[in-house]
Amino acid sequence: MQVGLYLLLVLHIAEGCKLKDRKFEEITAHIGGSALLPCYCTDPQATPGRFTWKKPRTNIDILEEMSSERIQYRDRVQLVNGHSPGNLSLLISLLTEEDGGYYRCDLESRYTDIKLTVKGCTLTNLKTTLPITAHTGGSVLLPCSCTELRAKPKTFTWKKYNQKWDSIPFESGQYRNRFQLVNGHSPGNLSLLISHLTEEDGGWYRCDLESESTLIRLTVKGKTLVCFLSAKCVE
Numbered sequence: 001m002q003v004g005l006y007l008l009l010v011l012h013i014a015e016g017c018k019l020k021d022r023k024f025e026e027i028t029a030h031i032g033g034s035a036l037l038p039c040y041c042t043d044p045q046a047t048p049g050r051f052t053w054k055k056p057r058t059n060i061d062i063l064e065e066m067s068s069e070r071i072q073y074r075d076r077v078q079l080v081n082g083h084s085p086g087n088l089s090l091l092i093s094l095l096t097e098e099d100g101g102y103y104r105c106d107l108e109s110r111y112t113d114i115k116l117t118v119k120g121c122t123l124t125n126l127k128t129t130l131p132i133t134a135h136t137g138g139s140v141l142l143p144c145s146c147t148e149l150r151a152k153p154k155t156f157t158w159k160k161y162n163q164k165w166d167s168i169p170f171e172s173g174q175y176r177n178r179f180q181l182v183n184g185h186s187p188g189n190l191s192l193l194i195s196h197l198t199e200e201d202g203g204w205y206r207c208d209l210e211s212e213s214t215l216i217r218l219t220v221k222g223k224t225l226v227c228f229l230s231a232k233c234v235e
Ligand SMILES: *[C@@H]1O[C@H](CO)[C@@H](O)[C@H](O)[C@H]1NC(C)=O
Pocket: 036, 040, 044, 080, 081, 082, 083, 084, 087, 089
């Protein structure tokens, strides 16, 4: 009887959470987006004892316990286990640049380390040139956006090629009131809307962000007149 109880106890301890043996993990996410920092028990149904997520305090080699009570994390960090108690993953949302760095999932002196890199805006459509066709008098949207629409780039410029690449002066002469940035409430949407198109608006455009750019070739076609034998013409 005594032996039976003893065995049961050992069995129970052996069933506790053992952290999945994983190599140091690197995760990349974008400003404004979210990141799931993975940490699991080998057995998804294992109930872990006390575990903590830690992060080194800025510039100091001391790991600080992350508490959702702290202002910097409030409403942004949460444990998400997807109904398996052995899943100790941490979800951080509305990422800021300061969230980048090292994290440690610490379970009774065993741990998993993760490096999180938080990137700013990365443009979509980098590898291709976009051909766009529109008609005089109409309007056209030249698309340019960050892969993460909530990422707000520090600076960006729209350029048009006239013998050389010139920044578009939105407020002057031919551009005023016709060239508008429209982001539809997404800070990472850098699209340019051109209205009342003229044939001169045709050509090459570039949306520039640091060392990246999106290249667009705009063709503006004149309206074609179709005339009938009755001498009546329609656009
Ligand atoms: C842990 O939970 C998160 C959130 O529900 C889920 O995305 C992830 O796949 C889970 N990991 C494992 C190994 O179950």
